[in-house]
Amino acid sequence: MPLIELKNICKDYPIGDGSVSVLKAVSLTIERGDFVSLMGASGSGKSTLMNILGCLDRPTAGEYWLDGREMTGLSADERAWTRNHRLGFVFQNFNLLPRTTALENVMMPLSYAHEALSEQEERRRAGAMLTRFGLADRFQHHPSQLSGGQQQRVAIARALINRPPVLFADEPTGNLDSRTSEEVLRLFQELNAKEGITIILVTHDAAVARHGGRVIHIRDGMIAAPEEPGGAPPQGEPAA
Amino acid sequence: MKIHRTLFTALRALRRNPMRALLTTLGIVIGVAAVIAMMEIGRGSSESIRSSISSMGANNIMIRPGTVTASGVSFGSGSIKTLVPADCEAILRECPAVRCVTPLIQARAQLVYGSRNWVPSSIYGASETFLDVRDWTELSEGEPFTEHDVRTANRVCLLGQTIARELFQGESPLGKEIRVKNVPFRVIGVLSPKGANMFGMDQDDILVAPWTSIKYRLSGSSMSMVNQSATTASSSRSPGDLYSASSASLYPAASSNSTLSVRFANIDQIYASAVSSAAIPDAISQIASVLRERHRLQPGQPDDFQIGNMTEMLKVLTSTTALMTNLLLCVAFISLVVGGVGIMNIMLVSVTERTREIGLRMAVGARARDILRQFLIESVVLCLAGGAIGILLGHGGSLLVKQVLKWPVATSPGAILAAVAVSATVGVVFGFYPAWKASRMDPIEALRYE
Numbered sequence: 089m090p091l092i093e094l095k096n097i098c099k100d101y102p103i104g105d106g107s108v109s110v111l112k113a114v115s116l117t118i119e120r121g122d123f124v125s126l127m128g129a130s131g132s133g134k135s136t137l138m139n140i141l142g143c144l145d146r147p148t149a150g151e152y153w154l155d156g157r158e159m160t161g162l163s164a165d166e167r168a169w170t171r172n173h174r175l176g177f178v179f180q181n182f183n184l185l186p187r188t189t190a191l192e193n194v195m196m197p198l199s200y201a202h203e204a205l206s207e208q209e210e211r212r213r214a215g216a217m218l219t220r221f222g223l224a225d226r227f228q229h230h231p232s233q234l235s236g237g238q239q240q241r242v243a244i245a246r247a248l249i250n251r252p253p254v255l256f257a258d259e260p261t262g263n264l265d266s267r268t269s270e271e272v273l274r275l276f277q278e279l280n281a282k283e284g285i286t287i288i289l290v291t292h293d294a295a296v297a298r299h300g301g302r303v304i305h306i307r308d309g310m311i312a313a314p315e316e317p318g319g320a321p322p323q324g325e326p327a328a
Numbered sequence: 329m330k331i332h333r334t335l336f337t338a339l340r341a342l343r344r345n346p347m348r349a350l351l352t353t354l355g356i357v358i359g360v361a362a363v364i365a366m367m368e369i370g371r372g373s374s375e376s377i378r379s380s381i382s383s384m385g386a387n388n389i390m391i392r393p394g395t396v397t398a399s400g401v402s403f404g405s406g407s408i409k410t411l412v413p414a415d416c417e418a419i420l421r422e423c424p425a426v427r428c429v430t431p432l433i434q435a436r437a438q439l440v441y442g443s444r445n446w447v448p449s450s451i452y453g454a455s456e457t458f459l460d461v462r463d464w465t466e467l468s469e470g471e472p473f474t475e476h477d478v479r480t481a482n483r484v485c486l487l488g489q490t491i492a493r494e495l496f497q498g499e500s501p502l503g504k505e506i507r508v509k510n511v512p513f514r515v516i517g518v519l520s521p522k523g524a525n526m527f528g529m530d531q532d533d534i535l536v537a538p539w540t541s542i543k544y545r546l547s548g549s550s551m552s553m554v555n556q557s558a559t560t561a562s563s564s565r566s567p568g569d570l571y572s573a574s575s576a577s578l579y580p581a582a583s584s585n586s587t588l589s590v591r592f593a594n595i596d597q598i599y600a601s602a603v604s605s606a607a608i609p610d611a612i613s614q615i616a617s618v619l620r621e622r623h624r625l626q627p628g629q630p631d632d633f634q635i636g637n638m639t640e641m642l643k644v645l646t647s648t649t650a651l652m653t654n655l656l657l658c659v660a661f662i663s664l665v666v667g668g669v670g671i672m673n674i675m676l677v678s679v680t681e682r683t684r685e686i687g688l689r690m691a692v693g694a695r696a697r698d699i700l701r702q703f704l705i706e707s708v709v710l711c712l713a714g715g716a717i718g719i720l721l722g723h724g725g726s727l728l729v730k731q732v733l734k735w736p737v738a739t740s741p742g743a744i745l746a747a748v749a750v751s752a753t754v755g756v757v758f759g760f761y762p763a764w765k766a767s768r769m770d771p772i773e774a775l776r777y778e
Contacts, residue, residue, distance in 0.1 A: 177691050
C-alpha cells in the first residue's frame with residue numbers, strides 16, 4: 089500500500105463569475121520512504137498541490153489517500169489531528185514564534201497532541217530533538233539570536249517532534265545561503281535514508297530538486313512528462 | 329490541551345509584548361481603579377453620612393410608659409409609670425439587636441452657680457451608658473460619670489455646651505459645684521457641641537446626671553410636676569397595681585455613701601440604641617416581647633408601654649445610601665464597558681498581527697477551538713491582570729485621598745470581588761469576537777500573511 093495516493097485531484101478557485109483551474113486531475117503515488125521533489129515555476133500549482141497533500145486545503149474533486157485513509161472527507165478537526173500526528177511542515181521563512189525560545193518552539197506541536205505529556209517529558213523530548221540537530225547549546229535562544237540555518241534546524245526539529253511519517257518542506261532553502269542550503273538538504277537526505285521519513289520537497293530550483301530521489305515536474309496544474317531517475321510513477325490500484 | 333498549559337501559553341504570548349499588553353489592559357486598569365477608588369471613597373462618605381445621621385439619633389429607640397385612661401379621659405403618654413430599671417437590664421440581656429440601653433429620668437429645675445441661674449430645657453437622669461446610646465461619647469472636657477456614680481447616686485453631672493456657656497461664661501466648669509433645685513452637683517465633664525435636633529431644639533441645653541441622683545436627690549418625681557393630672561390619675565388607680573407613681577416617693581434621699589436599692593424605682597423612659605439602623609425593626613419586636621413578658625401582659629391585653637423610633641431619619645438614611653450605591657454602580661459600569669471595548673480593539677489588532685502565528689499553530693495541528701481558547705484565555709488573563717493592577721491602584725488612590733484630603737474611606741471587599749468578576753467577564757465578552765475571528769482563519773492564507 090503506497091503512503092500517499094492522489095487520484096484525479098482537481099482544484100478550482102472561483103474568480104468573478106467563473107473559476108480558474110489550478111490543478112487539473114493530478115494523480116500521483118508516493119511510497120513510504122520516498123524523497124520526492126515537487127518542482128515547478130511559480131504559478132504552476134505546486135504550492136496548491138502541497139497544501140492539499142498537507143491537509144491544509146481540500147481539493148474540489150478527486151481522492152487523496154494517506155496511509156490507507158481518505159482525507160478529502162475529513163472534518164476540520166480530523167485534518168488538524170492528521171497534521172499534528174502524521175505530517176510535519178518546514179517553511180521557507182521558518183515560521184518560528186518570535187521572542188520564544190528554541191525549546192518552546194519545538195515543544196509547541198506537542199501541546200496540541202492528544203496524549204497529554206507532562207511538561208518535563210515535553211521538555212525532555214524537545215531537548216533531545218534539538219540536540220540531535222546540533223543545537224544542544226541553543227535551547228534558550230530566541231529565533232532572532234539564531235542564524236538562518238540554525239532557525240531552519242529548529243523548524244525541522246519542531247516538524248518532527250510528533251514523529252510523523254511524512255515531512256513537507258516548502259522551499260526550505262529559499263532564505264538560506266548556498267552552504268547552509270546544502271547542509272539542510274543533506275540533513276533531509278539523512279533523515280530520509282536513516283529514519284525512513286518520507287520527504288516531499290517543494291522547490292523551483294532544479295539544483296535543490298536534484299537532492300530528492302525522485303523529481304516530479306508540475307506545469308500548468310498537471311504533472312509533466314516524467315524525467316526522474318527513479319523511473320515512472322507507478323499507477324497502482326488503491327489498496328482500499 | 330490542558331487548561332493550565334493554555335494559561336502558560338497565554339502568559340508567554342503576553343510576555344512577548346509586555347508594552348502592548350500593558351497598554352491594552354490600561355482601559356481595564358483605569359476602569360477597575362476608578363471603581364475601587366469610588367467605591368471606597370463613596371462607602372467612606374456614606375458611612376460618615378450614616379454615622380452623622382445616626383448620631384442625630386436615627387438608631388435610637390424610645391420606650392415610654394403607656395397611657396392611662398380613667399373614666400374615658402386619656403391622660404396621654406407618660407401618665408402611668410410602668411417601666412423599672414430592671415426592664416433596662418432585661419432588654420440589654422435578652423435583645424441581641426440592641427447595642428446599649430439606658431433608663432431616663434427627666435426633670436425640670438433651676439440651676440444656680442454663683443450669681444447666675446439658668447433653667448435648661450432638659451435635665452436627664454441616666455445611666456453611664458447614656459452617652460453611648462446617644463452617640464455622644466466625645467466630651468469636650470472632663471470625664472463621664474461611671475457605674476459607681478450611678479449605684480451610689482453621686483451628685484455629679486455633665487453639662488451641655490449651652491449651660492456651660494450661660495452659667496460659667498467662659499471659665500471652665502470642671503470641678504465646680506452648681507446647685508440644682510438647691511442640691512449641689514459637681515460638674516465632672518462638658519459634653520461636645522451637638523447643636524439643634526431636627527425640630528430645632530437646642531440639644532446642648534442639657535444636664536446629664538446619674539438617674540439615681542436625679543430621682544432621689546431632687547425632690548419628687550419629675551413627671552408629676554410636669555403633669556398634675558397624672559398624679560391625680562395614678563392616685564385613683566387600683567391598689568393592686570404593681571407600678572404606681574407613688575412608689576417613687578417611698579424612697580427618700582439616702583446618704584451619699586450607701587448603695588441604693590433600685591428595685592421599686594420607676595423610670596420615665598428607656599432609651600435604647602439598635603446595633604444598626606437595619607436592625608431597628610428587630611430590636612423593636614424583641615423589646616416589645618421582653619417587656620410584655622416582664623409586665624405579665626396576657627395576649628390580647630394592650631401594651632403598657634410605647635416604643636418609638638426616628639422613622640423619618642431612617643428613611644433619609646436608607647435613601648441616601650441607596651442613591652450613593654446606584655451612582656457608584658453607574659460610574660463603574662460605564663468605565664468597565666469603555667475598558668472592555670479597549671480590550672476588544674487591541675485583541676483584534678493582536679489577532680491580525682499574529683496571523684502568521686495562528687496559521688502556523690493550525691498547520692502543526694491546532695484545532696479551531698484550541699485557537700479560540702488560546703485567545704480567549706489571553707484576553708481574560710489580560711483583564712484579570714488589569715483588574716488586579718486596578719484594585720491596587722484604586723486602593724492606593726483611596727488611601728492617598730484619605731492621607732491628603734482627610735476624607736473618610738472604607739475598604740470594600742465586595743467591590744474588590746465584583747471588580748475581579750467583572751474584569752473576567754469583560755475579558756470573555758469582549759475577547760470572544762477577536763478569538764472567534766482568529767479561530768476562523770484559513771491556515772493557508774494565514775501562513776502567507778505578511
